[in-house]
Amino acid sequence: MPLEVPAVEERYVFAEIEEKWRRKWEEDGIYHVPDFSDRPKYYCLEMFPYPSGNLHMGHVRNYAIGDVVARFKTMRGYDVLHPMGWDAFGLPAENTAIKHGVPPAKWTWDNINTMRGQLKLLGVSYDWRREFATCHHGYYRWTQWLFLQLYHRGLAYKAKAPVNWCPSCTTVLANEQVVAGACERCKTVVERRELEQWFFRITAYADRLLADLKKLTGWPEKVKVMQENWIGRSEGAEIAFPIVGMDEQIRVFTTRPDTLGGVTYMAIAPEHPLGARVTAPEHRAAVGAFVERARRLSELDRTTGEHEKEGIFTGAYCVNPLNGEKVPIYIANYVLMEYGTGCVMGVPAHDQRDFEFARKYGLPVRVVIQPDGASLDGDTMPEAYTGPGRLVNTGEFNGLPNVEAIKKITQHLEAQGMGRYQVRYRLRDWLISRQRYWGAPIPIVYCDDCGAVPVPESALPVLLPENVAFKPTGKSPLLDLSAFVNTTCPTCGGPARRETDTMDTFMCSSWYYFRFTSPREENGPWDLDRVNRWLPVDQYIGGVEHAILHLLYSRFFTKFLYDAGLVKVEEPFTNLLTQGMVLKNGAKMSKSKGNVVSPEDILTRFGADTTRLFVLFAAPPERDLEWSDQGVEGCYRFLQRVWRLVTSVLEEIREAPDTPSGALVGVNRSMRRLTHQIIRKITVDIETRFNFNTAISAAMELVNGMYQFRDRIPAVDRDPAVMREAVEKLLLLLAPFAPFITDELWARCGHTTSIHREPWPEYDPEMLVEDQVEIVVQINGRVRDRMTVPADITPTEMQEAVLEQPRIRELVAGKEVKKVISVPGKLVNIVVR
RNA sequence: GCGGGCGUGGCGGAAUGGCAGACGCGCCAGACUUAGGAUCUGGUGGGGUCACCCGUGGAGGUUCAAGUCCUCUCGCCCGCACCA
Numbered sequence: 001m002p003l004e005v006p007a008v009e010e011r012y013v014f015a016e017i018e019e020k021w022r023r024k025w026e027e028d029g030i031y032h033v034p035d036f037s038d039r040p041k042y043y044c045l046e047m048f049p050y051p052s053g054n055l056h057m058g059h060v061r062n063y064a065i066g067d068v069v070a071r072f073k074t075m076r077g078y079d080v081l082h083p084m085g086w087d088a089f090g091l092p093a094e095n096t097a098i099k100h101g102v103p104p105a106k107w108t109w110d111n112i113n114t115m116r117g118q119l120k121l122l123g124v125s126y127d128w129r130r131e132f133a134t135c136h137h138g139y140y141r142w143t144q145w146l147f148l149q150l151y152h153r154g155l156a157y158k159a160k161a162p163v164n165w166c167p168s169c170t171t172v173l174a175n176e177q178v179v180a181g182a183c184e185r186c187k188t189v190v191e192r193r194e195l196e197q198w199f200f201r202i203t204a205y206a207d208r209l210l211a212d213l214k215k216l217t218g219w220p221e222k223v224k225v226m227q228e229n230w231i232g233r234s235e236g237a238e239i240a241f242p243i244v245g246m247d248e249q250i251r252v253f254t255t256r257p258d259t260l261g262g263v264t265y266m267a268i269a270p271e272h273p274l275g276a277r278v279t280a281p282e283h284r285a286a287v288g289a290f291v292e293r294a295r296r297l298s299e300l301d302r303t304t305g306e307h308e309k310e311g312i313f314t315g316a317y318c319v320n321p322l323n324g325e326k327v328p329i330y331i332a333n334y335v336l337m338e339y340g341t342g343c344v345m346g347v348p349a350h351d352q353r354d355f356e357f358a359r360k361y362g363l364p365v366r367v368v369i370q371p372d373g374a375s376l377d378g379d380t381m382p383e384a385y386t387g388p389g390r391l392v393n394t395g396e397f398n399g400l401p402n403v404e405a406i407k408k409i410t411q412h413l414e415a416q417g418m419g420r421y422q423v424r425y426r427l428r429d430w431l432i433s434r435q436r437y438w439g440a441p442i443p444i445v446y447c448d449d450c451g452a453v454p455v456p457e458s459a460l461p462v463l464l465p466e467n468v469a470f471k472p473t474g475k476s477p478l479l480d481l482s483a484f485v486n487t488t489c490p491t492c493g494g495p496a497r498r499e500t501d502t503m504d505t506f507m508c509s510s511w512y513y514f515r516f517t518s519p520r521e522e523n524g525p526w527d528l529d530r531v532n533r534w535l536p537v538d539q540y541i542g543g544v545e546h547a548i549l550h551l552l553y554s555r556f557f558t559k560f561l562y563d564a565g566l567v568k569v570e571e572p573f574t575n576l577l578t579q580g581m582v583l584k585n586g587a588k589m590s591k592s593k594g595n596v597v598s599p600e601d602i603l604t605r606f607g608a609d610t611t612r613l614f615v616l617f618a619a620p621p622e623r624d625l626e627w628s629d630q631g632v633e634g635c636y637r638f639l640q641r642v643w644r645l646v647t648s649v650l651e652e653i654r655e656a657p658d659t660p661s662g663a664l665v666g667v668n669r670s671m672r673r674l675t676h677q678i679i680r681k682i683t684v685d686i687e688t689r690f691n692f693n694t695a696i697s698a699a700m701e702l703v704n705g706m707y708q709f710r711d712r713i714p715a716v717d718r719d720p721a722v723m724r725e726a727v728e729k730l731l732l733l734l735a736p737f738a739p740f741i742t743d744e745l746w747a748r749c750g751h752t753t754s755i756h757r758e759p760w761p762e763y764d765p766e767m768l769v770e771d772q773v774e775i776v777v778q779i780n781g782r783v784r785d786r787m788t789v790p791a792d793i794t795p796t797e798m799q800e801a802v803l804e805q806p807r808i809r810e811l812v813a814g815k816e817v818k819k820v821i822s823v824p825g826k827l828v829n830i831v832v833r
Numbered sequence: 834g835c836g837g838g839c840g841u842g843g844c845g846g847a848a849u850g851g852c853a854g855a856c857g858c859g860c861c862a863g864a865c866u867u868a869g870g871a872u873c874u875g876g877u878g879g880g881g882u883c884a885c886c887c888g889u890g891g892a893g894g895u896u897c898a899a900g901u902c903c904u905c906u907c908g909c910c911c912g913c914a915c916c917a
Contacts, residue, residue: 180914222837222912229836229913236917254917267917309915339916346917352834353915426916547912617857618845623838624910626845634857644872694847697856704856711873776852781898783852821897826851831897 012643014607018740031125042078044070047542051111055118057582061615071736075760083516084126088135094438097470104438134508140440141461142525155201165193170474171435198433206425218575226547232426239419241318253340258405261394262368265346267332270294272342280315294333321418355384432504439502447489447496510557544578580624609738610636616692656720668719676767678702776827795822802828
């Protein structure tokens with residue numbers, strides 16, 4: 001058979017090839033992107049990692065996906081900003097220090113060096129000149145500077161509030177970092193503590209953060225819905241209920257002012273200070289005991305979700321502003337101090353929670369909304385009615401549809417000065433201070449005379465001292481470091497103490513994407529011209545676990561910076577791709593499950609090209625990916641197949657022009673058609689859908705076709721230019737996926753410059769045209785025959801041709817043809833009876 | 834409970850309403866080999882009297898035609914969860 005196959009094929013030695021090109025790319029700086037040029041820009045960013053020690057498969061997947069996008073866009077003619085850095089502050093470094101005595105800085109930098117090496121092994125096309133770590137003072141200086149900007153605009157403030165305390169991490173946490181009542185990092189149940197802490201006023205941006213979600217057409221619906229729920233906008237009214245015998249009111253927030261007439265009790269949260277004030281003397285003991293029990297319960301039970309509603313009567317009453325009725329005041333465990341006003345009006349007939357509470361304590365259930373065609377009875381109804389209807393038992397408002405009554409009653413209350421229209425958000429301010437060492441110090445000093453004073457910008461950075469002893473005391477070592485703590489007041493020059501809390505690391509990651517545009521800028525956090533050139537990020541890629549944390553904080557930061565005139569974008573990330581997890585045996589890889597696959601191991605055994613190819617081929621990016629050792633081998637086999645194919649035809653294509661000329665016929669034409677069809681398929685798959693798995697499968701089809709072309713067609717009948725074109729296009733199409741082997745084979749084809757500087761191949765629409773197509777012939781929707789027809793045949797001609805077919809005539813004989821559907825190029829369906 | 838997603842061969846996964854299962858893995862057979870866990874070729878959803886029939890979680894429906902659209906239903910995964 002194929003005499004032209006060399007007797008001794010050179011083997012595909014990935015280790016040598018990858019090593020060689022890694023060095024060459026670095027020497028030539030081919031991934032350096034200029035700050036400015038005439039070419040269109042594209043900012044491709046993957047979420048930068050915490051330097052935990054080693055890359056894991058999730059990182060590999062994340063960065064492989066990003067690299068395909070970056071390389072593809074580069075080939076498409078864009079200047080692609082594709083940077084990498086390190087989210088380098090955080091607890092693990094400090095915990096390791098306490099456990100093993102390694103200084104956090106050393107541990108972190110060692111990890112960064114390891115992981116940088118692993119990323120380079122992977123062959124990701126980063127512009128490494130732009131690398132930075134957030135724990136470097138050249139970076140956190142500007143993190144502190146940004147804190148001051150927030151502070152000066154009243155968006156950073158210190159306040160005493162009930163906060164989430166993780167006893168294991170010995171620090172407070174933001175609401176976003178508490179999941180089901182437990183610490184998002186270590187899963188320890190959090191405690192409530194009343195502490196003075198630093199907050200960012202993210203709530204001031206609640207409306208814009210919500211409204212602008214609509215602009216994010218390139219974000220997954222799922223993430224937008226999660227943010228929408230997290231922000232939690234509700235429209236309603238705040239209503240005042242005067243307390244009987246006191247010169248005070250209970251204020252409640254409700255989304256259903258239309259049910260105001262149905263209020264039969266008032267409920268306030270156990271933590272609410274008002275509870276103790278209104279309680280009648282003879283109830284004090286019982287109420288006190290109840291509150292104590294409820295508080296303890298609520299800490300424990302926060303993890304378990306819904307629990308039995310319980311309450312206790314305070315002996316006090318308030319007055320319904322709508323009808324003047326006296327309403328008993330209860331303290332109830334289902335009322336949340338953190339939401340609304342911490343007080344709720346009880347409308348048992350129209351709220352399921354209130355209904356359950358009322359039935360338990362024998363409180364009246366008064367229907368004030370009657371649905372059309374039904375008649376609810378408060379004494380017998382089995383559950384609350386929350387649907388639409390007309391008002392009853394509400395005096396002048398009777399008969400109104402409840403939707404209208406919401407407005408009317410709100411207006412009525414406004415006129416009486418007893419209420420007003422109000423919008424409430426579930427979102428709370430972002431608590432950013434941490435009682436830990438390894439973070440950016442908050443640039444504030446406390447002076448006995450001047451109070452809290454911001455550190456002047458000229459005095460930044462407030463350096464984090466690095467010669468620090470770590471003891472497992474659970475206290476920040478900064479507290480005992482007099483050289484750090486003792487300072488002078490910037491205002492009066494008197495003695496002062498530094499803030500010893502550091503900032504939440506999410507603060508560091510809320511602005512890093514701006515810094516990549518000018519990573520060494522010393523006159524500001526970034527150079528505005530460069531930020532204007534590159535932002536917004538065109539494509540952001542990372543795990544969905546940051547759907548509300550990092551992504552919401554970053555949106556908030558960007559809006560603040562926009563308002564402060566520091567950037568010109570209002571949203572940081574135009575398109576967001578949330579990649580799925582990497583699973584093994586159906587479960588997320590974890591040490592405890594013992595199903596971890598180490599990237600280093602796979603890279604050593606199969607090389608970067610194979611590793612990348614597998615994580616891209618095994619599933620579409622958004623979906624979870626099931627790890628398969630055999631699947632990896634399959635990808636390795638494919639690359640070997642590519643290697644053998646290309647090296648075996650090098651001789652044959654050496655002298656050939658790179659584009660075939662003249663009218664091709666037969667096998668040469670079909671080979672060329674396949675090449676162009678595959679170019680189109682892969683282009684569409686990458687560009688419009690990020691379906692890298694189907695793009696790779698198309699490349700496999702091209703390779704299969706090329707093997708047939710090589711092995712089944714005698715050499716004399718093959719046009720070497722057709723083969724050359726197929727080889728070169730194949731390499732170009734694979735270049736974003738497998739950058740090493742393609743550059744090597746590209747060089748062997750006689751090219752002297754890197755394949756990664758080449759433009760993406762275009763397909764020739766002319767070449768896609770088939771002259772003959774196979775169509776399907778159906779009878780009553782079932783495939784009964786196939787035939788080959790000219791591609792440009794009209795539906796009528798096609799129909800006639802089909803009916804001439806012997807087999808079809810046979811099958812149709814004696815039956816009435818009711819209808820014939822002719823779809824050009826596809827099928828003919830004959831409907832018979 | 835609310836919101837989002839997903840159910841297709843032995844497995845990962847493909848299919849603008851138009852041939853279900855592309856591509857890969859695995860498996861079966863053959864070729865070449867001292868050998869092969871290398872490579873190449875062919876086959877591979879189930880049933881069958883070889884006409885065909887049945888098959889995309891299940892039941893209906895729309896359509897000449899449904900994995901795809903509609904209604905109902907079951908199961909799994911993720912997020913939020915007493916939000917007034």
